Amino acid sequence: AQKxxxxxxxxxxxxxxxxxxxxxxxxxxxxxxxxxxKQPSSGEMIFLIYQGSYDEQNAxxxxxxxxxxxxxxxxxxxxxxxxxxxxxxxxxxxxxxFFGNEKLTFGTGTRLTIIP
Amino acid sequence: xxxxxxxxRYLVKRTGxxxxxxxxQDMDHENMFWxxxxxxxxxxxxxxxxxVKMKEKGDIPEGYSVSREKxxxxxxxxxxxxxxxxxxxxxxxxxxxxxxxxxFGQGTRLTVV
Numbered sequence: 001a002q003k004x005x006x007x008x009x010x011x012x013x014x015x016x017x018x019x020x021x022x023x024x025x026x027x028x029x030x031x032x033x034x035x036x037x038k039q040p041s042s043g044e045m046i047f048l049i050y051q052g053s054y055d056e057q058n059a060x061x062x063x064x065x066x067x068x069x070x071x072x073x074x075x076x077x078x079x080x081x082x083x084x085x086x087x088x089x090x091x092x093x094x095x096x097x098f099f100g101n102e103k104l105t106f107g108t109g110t111r112l113t114i115i116p
Numbered sequence: 117x118x119x120x121x122x123x124x125r126y127l128v129k130r131t132g133x134x135x136x137x138x139x140x141q142d143m144d145h146e147n148m149f150w151x152x153x154x155x156x157x158x159x160x161x162x163x164x165x166x167x168v169k170m171k172e173k174g175d176i177p178e179g180y181s182v183s184r185e186k187x188x189x190x191x192x193x194x195x196x197x198x199x200x201x202x203x204x205x206x207x208x209x210x211x212x213x214x215x216x217x218x219x220f221g222q223g224t225r226l227t228v229v
Contacts, residue, residue, distance in 0.1 A: 006158075009156070035217060035218075043204070043222065043223050044220070044222060044223075045206065045208075045220035047217040047218075047219075050217055091158060091159065093159075095218075101147070101164070101166035101170075101172060102147045102164075102166060102210070103161070103164060103172075103174075104147075104149055104161070104164070104208065104210075104218055105161060105175075106151070106158050106159035106160075106161075107158050108156060108157060108158035109158045109159075
């Protein structure tokens with residue numbers, strides 16, 4: 001079974017619109033963390049936002065916010081007022097304990113294209 | 117700035133060769149990871165390590181091994197490279213606690229011919 005599921009392989013969004021990228025996860029741990037990364041065409045992995053499983057407030061970082069719905073096991077990324085520079089691959093990831101160690105698992109990604 | 121450095125950006129090897137991919141981090145991170153990235157498949161975890169000489173299999177360890185003799189260095193080894201191991205390989209590292217975002221290397225694009 002997939003640990004992290006991103007159901008949108010690609011999305012096209014008009015510039016200045018808000019966009020939501022979907023992510024669902026599967027874990028039996030109580031303590032875990034969820035990340036979003038951006039990968040532009042240059043290939044570097046850029047950290048965007050982090051949500052801990054015990055955090056009650058949704059995480060926000062500038063134009064990025066994470067819509068965390070624990071009961072539904074979803075951690076969607078919301079980008080407000082999209083810009084042309086937001087065009088990139090976006091990956092959702094989960095960090096969970098693995099026999100006392102850390103395991104970090106990624107989804108298959110969503111390619112976001114912002115249209116002028 | 118934290119740096120995770122992978123030894124090569126591009127690599128071309130022949131089928132059957134033994135291939136070493138090196139990753140070095142300068143932040144004393146306990147955890148290190150190796151992934152391969154393929155279109156449509158995202159990042160798939162090959163191996164990870166939480167301490168010197170410790171290693172755990174990820175989701176796709178077949179055909180790979182790893183070595184962590186020093187805390188700052190985590191090596192991925194392809195014992196006998198095959199064409200289906202042509203891919204982008206990414207190394208990452210992070211602290212154990214408190215939870216911090218993992219830092220990534222720039223990636224190595226390996227082509228096996």
